[in-house]
Amino acid sequence: MSFSQGTRGIIRALAIILSVALPLAVAISEADARVGGGGSSGSRGSRTFSAPPSTTTAPGAAQPMNRTFTQPGTPGVGAPAAGAANKGGFFNRPGMGMLGGLAAGFLGAGLLGMLFGGGLFSGLGGLSSIIGLLLQVALIVIVVRLAMSWWQRRHTPASAYATGPAPAAEGPGAQTSFRSGLGGFGLGSSQPPLEIQPADYEAFERLLGEIQAAWSNEDVAKLHTLATPEMVSYFSKDLEENKARNDVNKVTDVKLLQGDLAEAWREGETDFASVAMRFSLVDKTLERTTGRLVAGSDTPVEVTEVWTFARRRGADWELSAIQQTS
Numbered sequence: 001m002s003f004s005q006g007t008r009g010i011i012r013a014l015a016i017i018l019s020v021a022l023p024l025a026v027a028i029s030e031a032d033a034r035v036g037g038g039g040s041s042g043s044r045g046s047r048t049f050s051a052p053p054s055t056t057t058a059p060g061a062a063q064p065m066n067r068t069f070t071q072p073g074t075p076g077v078g079a080p081a082a083g084a085a086n087k088g089g090f091f092n093r094p095g096m097g098m099l100g101g102l103a104a105g106f107l108g109a110g111l112l113g114m115l116f117g118g119g120l121f122s123g124l125g126g127l128s129s130i131i132g133l134l135l136q137v138a139l140i141v142i143v144v145r146l147a148m149s150w151w152q153r154r155h156t157p158a159s160a161y162a163t164g165p166a167p168a169a170e171g172p173g174a175q176t177s178f179r180s181g182l183g184g185f186g187l188g189s190s191q192p193p194l195e196i197q198p199a200d201y202e203a204f205e206r207l208l209g210e211i212q213a214a215w216s217n218e219d220v221a222k223l224h225t226l227a228t229p230e231m232v233s234y235f236s237k238d239l240e241e242n243k244a245r246n247d248v249n250k251v252t253d254v255k256l257l258q259g260d261l262a263e264a265w266r267e268g269e270t271d272f273a274s275v276a277m278r279f280s281l282v283d284k285t286l287e288r289t290t291g292r293l294v295a296g297s298d299t300p301v302e303v304t305e306v307w308t309f310a311r312r313r314g315a316d317w318e319l320s321a322i323q324q325t326s
Helices: 005-031 097-115 130-155 198-216 220-224 229-244
Strands: 247-267 270-287 293-296 301-312 318-324
Touching: 198 220, 198 247, 198 270, 198 301, 198 318, 220 229, 229 247, 229 318
Parallel strands: none
Antiparallel strands: 247 270, 270 293, 270 301, 301 318
């Protein structure tokens, strides 16, 4: 197979980009090794795909769920749509239309040219012409844009943030503290339908520390008493992946710096409370067999997340979701 000088240059550029991006992605993943993996996971009842309101602690928007058992309320969930079996393949994705057909045709012609030794677009007039080079560049741009669009549609829930921008925290009560000393929970942005008492905020702060400690000790049995089965399933999967890499994540010195209520509501027999929390912790990943430092350090880092807690009537609060903030 032969390639033009322009094609070789494009391929080299893509290789350089990938070589830089891959280590960066690995570094980001390792830096967020704490409980939840630095992602957004869990369920918030009927509000799973709606953003919790912003607060003084977390003025930015909460990120949509990367992992959740809750499915958007679309007809026929769990069953394939009619005709879906006949629409397989990348270029037959919904919305591709004529653009997808053209891209498929150009790519097919280019691949045939490569197989017969004439270059990527030898069947369309040769790579020596400026038009051939421009077609190659256009094809690469089209394919990359189609791939990005398909990836976003596949991994972004259609109904996420359907309720529009979250309102900002209001009123002086948003900065009122229930505790003396460092930080503590404030009253939040507005009076929620479900009243949250000081004892509830104490429970949220206690769960923050106990869940981080159970994660650090890899105590799945303890996690079952502190979080919903869904969240424990995610924690267990993450812990198993750490073991497969011969790593162990140690989280210590967890301190709540500031927290306030984003929203609280009741669904049937279950109460929900989404709470923005800014806390510090020492987050280190060690090699399991040698104790060698793999990622993190002994220097405390600050994290701001929105944790949602749930409880059945008469039961204790459990962690049901963690969301990152932007």
